[in-house]
Amino acid sequence: MADYDFSTLNSSDLEGLVCDLLNADQPSNSNIKFKTFKDGKDKGIDLLYSSPSNKFDHVGQVKHFYRSGYDAMISLLKKDECLKVTKLDPNKYIFATSVDLSVGNTEEIQSVFKPYIKSLNDIYGKKDLNRLLEKYDHILTDHYKLWFCDTSVLQKIINSDLEYRSSLMNDEEFRRKLRLYVKTPLFFEARTLLKQRKYLIITGDPGVGKTTLAEMLAYEYIKDDYKLSYIIDDIKEVERILLPDDSKQLIYYDDFLGSNEVEINKAKGSEAILSKILRRIKQNKNKLLIFTTRSHLLIGAIVESERLQQLNLKENVSKLELTEYGKEIKKTLLLNHIEESSLSDEFKNYLKSSEFVNFIVGHKNYTPRIIEYITDKKIVGNQSIEEFKIFLKNNIETTSKIWEHAYNFQIGDSDRILLNTLLTFGESADLEELRIAFEKRIDYEIKNNNKQRIQNLFNLTLKRLNEGFILFKDKTNKIQFINPSFTDFLMDYLKSDPIEINAMINNITNTTQLTTRFFNLSTSANYIMPEELKIKILTEYQSFVNNTDEDSDLLKLSLVMYKYIEKEKSESTIIKILNEIYDWQSLNDDMSVNIYFREFLDKSKHNTNIYNILKDKFIEIINDLLKGIYDIEEAIDLLENYSRDYNINYRFVDTNEIQERLEDILTEHIDEKIEFLKETVISYGEEEIEKNEINGIIDKIKSMGINIDENILSEFDENDWYEIATDNEFRRQMEKDD
Numbered sequence: 001m002a003d004y005d006f007s008t009l010n011s012s013d014l015e016g017l018v019c020d021l022l023n024a025d026q027p028s029n030s031n032i033k034f035k036t037f038k039d040g041k042d043k044g045i046d047l048l049y050s051s052p053s054n055k056f057d058h059v060g061q062v063k064h065f066y067r068s069g070y071d072a073m074i075s076l077l078k079k080d081e082c083l084k085v086t087k088l089d090p091n092k093y094i095f096a097t098s099v100d101l102s103v104g105n106t107e108e109i110q111s112v113f114k115p116y117i118k119s120l121n122d123i124y125g126k127k128d129l130n131r132l133l134e135k136y137d138h139i140l141t142d143h144y145k146l147w148f149c150d151t152s153v154l155q156k157i158i159n160s161d162l163e164y165r166s167s168l169m170n171d172e173e174f175r176r177k178l179r180l181y182v183k184t185p186l187f188f189e190a191r192t193l194l195k196q197r198k199y200l201i202i203t204g205d206p207g208v209g210k211t212t213l214a215e216m217l218a219y220e221y222i223k224d225d226y227k228l229s230y231i232i233d234d235i236k237e238v239e240r241i242l243l244p245d246d247s248k249q250l251i252y253y254d255d256f257l258g259s260n261e262v263e264i265n266k267a268k269g270s271e272a273i274l275s276k277i278l279r280r281i282k283q284n285k286n287k288l289l290i291f292t293t294r295s296h297l298l299i300g301a302i303v304e305s306e307r308l309q310q311l312n313l314k315e316n317v318s319k320l321e322l323t324e325y326g327k328e329i330k331k332t333l334l335l336n337h338i339e340e341s342s343l344s345d346e347f348k349n350y351l352k353s354s355e356f357v358n359f360i361v362g363h364k365n366y367t368p369r370i371i372e373y374i375t376d377k378k379i380v381g382n383q384s385i386e387e388f389k390i391f392l393k394n395n396i397e398t399t400s401k402i403w404e405h406a407y408n409f410q411i412g413d414s415d416r417i418l419l420n421t422l423l424t425f426g427e428s429a430d431l432e433e434l435r436i437a438f439e440k441r442i443d444y445e446i447k448n449n450n451k452q453r454i455q456n457l458f459n460l461t462l463k464r465l466n467e468g469f470i471l472f473k474d475k476t477n478k479i480q481f482i483n484p485s486f487t488d489f490l491m492d493y494l495k496s497d498p499i500e501i502n503a504m505i506n507n508i509t510n511t512t513q514l515t516t517r518f519f520n521l522s523t524s525a526n527y528i529m530p531e532e533l534k535i536k537i538l539t540e541y542q543s544f545v546n547n548t549d550e551d552s553d554l555l556k557l558s559l560v561m562y563k564y565i566e567k568e569k570s571e572s573t574i575i576k577i578l579n580e581i582y583d584w585q586s587l588n589d590d591m592s593v594n595i596y597f598r599e600f601l602d603k604s605k606h607n608t609n610i611y612n613i614l615k616d617k618f619i620e621i622i623n624d625l626l627k628g629i630y631d632i633e634e635a636i637d638l639l640e641n642y643s644r645d646y647n648i649n650y651r652f653v654d655t656n657e658i659q660e661r662l663e664d665i666l667t668e669h670i671d672e673k674i675e676f677l678k679e680t681v682i683s684y685g686e687e688e689i690e691k692n693e694i695n696g697i698i699d700k701i702k703s704m705g706i707n708i709d710e711n712i713l714s715e716f717d718e719n720d721w722y723e724i725a726t727d728n729e730f731r732r733q734m735e736k737d738d
Contacts, residue, residue, distance in 0.1 A: 044084025101125030588627030651705035
């Protein structure tokens with residue numbers, strides 16, 4: 001027999017399930033058809049069949065006491081529900097619950113509702129609902145949350161890469177997430193799009209539920225034995241993990257265009273990789289890809305990129321806009337969070353009051369994230385009910401105040417210092433690196449602001465903040481902010497505090513902090529580098545280096561010096577650092593480093609000392625620079641410019657790696673052209689124009705003394721372009737006639 005515990009359903013989900021089961025169990029000649037109602041005060045009615053002779057002919061009540069158990073449920077039935085039934089005076093009363101009932105329990109429930117429950121068969125406990133599910137298993141299709149009650153399915157999800165997102169990802173937390181989730185038509189639309197097109201880009205403003213929708217989709221596929229890979233911060237990871245076989249893979253990249261200026265700049269130039277990945281995804285049977293991004297970033301990326309325009313990404317977007325949440329869905333989401341909240345009954349009752357519900361569901365600032373915060377006991381704290389009402393109004397009118405209140409009044413100075421220090425690393429930090437930076441900042445506070453030293457302060461602070469403001473997982477040794485909205489708040493809030501910003505800058509301990517928030521390479525900094533920090537970088541630059549990635553840090557440090565420190569002070573140190581660099585891999589790992597290093601090369605050609613060092617290392621540099629470039633025209637321009645500026649003749653150097661990289665880029669370029677032509681060519685001979693253009697590119701490469709495989713254009717000749725053009729023209733005419 002089926003053995004669902006219904007713990008992944010909320011009260012509303014359970015009501016819908018019971019309604020479907022009871023309707024399925026009616027005899028074929030029966031006129032009885034139960035219906036449910038929108039969330040709110042139910043007057044004792046969860047299910048209703050109304051006949052011409054009696055408005056309340058059959059009334060059903062559904063109670064979801066799977067956590068509290070039988071004793072709490074029977075107490076409520078005796079106190080409240082029996083009075084409601086008496087007022088309704090139905091011909092028949094039906095009671096259903098997720099609680100496992102004994103014969104004695106069933107008899108006691110019947111006695112409470114005497115004489116309205118006519119038979120013990122009108123009382124359904126956990127086992128009874130499972131029997132009906134086994135009998136009418138087609139109902140499972142519409143109640144997908146039930147699928148996740150299975151222990152084996154749960155373990156697949158808990159052990160997947162999505163676990164990285166939360167230190168709370170255990171059985172109960174997962175069940176809670178499902179209970180909170182409100183099924184909307186958008187879920188099924190997104191699921192259909194993903195199945196049809198193999199990839200999906202979910203867009204929307206911060207806080208509207210992009211990540212939640214993406215994860216719900218991911219759970220379904222994990223259940224069906226797809227292996228999930230969660231991409232952290234670089235689209236190139238997709239290339240590395242995408243297997244060229246029929247294995248089931250689902251790849252999920254949250255905020256793939258970045259959530260702040262640093263990440264966005266890092267993502268720039270990735271459209272060629274995206275194009276390549278999407279083609280590979282489409283060509284493989286069991287490969288799926290889910291992206292999320294903020295709406296304005298996707299629109300901007302498409303406007304700026306011809307490649308993305310050709311990919312027609314807008315047609316592959318399930319767009320999560322707030323207007324798609326109707327009032328009933330907003331209300332259901334609110335009630336789900338209230339049901340799950342650990343707030344007191346007094347607070348819960350106010351949140352469920354018509355006064356508050358009408359205020360929040362119609363408010364322009366309503367988002368799922370807001371609802372999550374105002375029902376969180378940790379955020380609300382120990383307020384009186386009157387203070388709570390003021391807190392709600394103020395924080396919903398100005399959403400940033402939710403985090404402002406928590407940041408200023410619910411934590412201490414050391415907690416704020418740790419959060420501010422973590423911010424300097426970006427979205428996350430290695431445990432030991434954060435510890436060093438935090439302790440340096442504490443030393444600064446002891447010296448300058450008379451702070452008292454406290455033993456084991458870092459660990460104590462980490463423990464206080466974990467799961468409230470940050471997430472820390474022992475097995476990854478990574479600490480991250482709990483929510484992107486808190487990061488957004490903190491960045492904005494600290495802009496108005498120059499004293500704190502100055503303290504944060506003066507206590508930077510490594511290259512990551514230097515280049516992430518304050519002195520990045522992609523844009524001009526909003527901050528002036530203090531003289532004290534300049535001196536430390538120039539005289540103690542090795543102290544900023546992470547030994548696990550020394551060459552990358554050295555390269556970034558030299559570029560920071562070149563960009564932010566006066567040339568007469570920094571030149572000798574830059575030369576020293578450049579001489580120490582052995583591996584130039586970071587030129588293809590980080591687009592912002594690649595772009596700025598090219599600018600550095602261009603400017604340094606007039607500096608004899610730097611020029612001579614770079615010329616000696618030129619082939620190693622150019623090989624790694626090219627690995628970070630995905631556009632063939634850009635690659636050729638780079639090779640031509642540096643051949644001229646650094647007096648390099650490619651005929652007399654080892655160009656095997658250059659040739660291999662150019663052939664890779666050119667092959668991708670040819671594949672893109674062929675795919676585009678297959679969809680657009682309507683006249684035989686159009687393909688020759690594109691083929692001639694590519695031949696011109698090949699001639700240009702050969703003229704520099706770099707060989708190219710003669711068979712690289714063979715794929716062009718493998719297609720019957722006359723037939724393709726004829727089919728496309730016929731389709732175009734048919735569409736025009738329609």
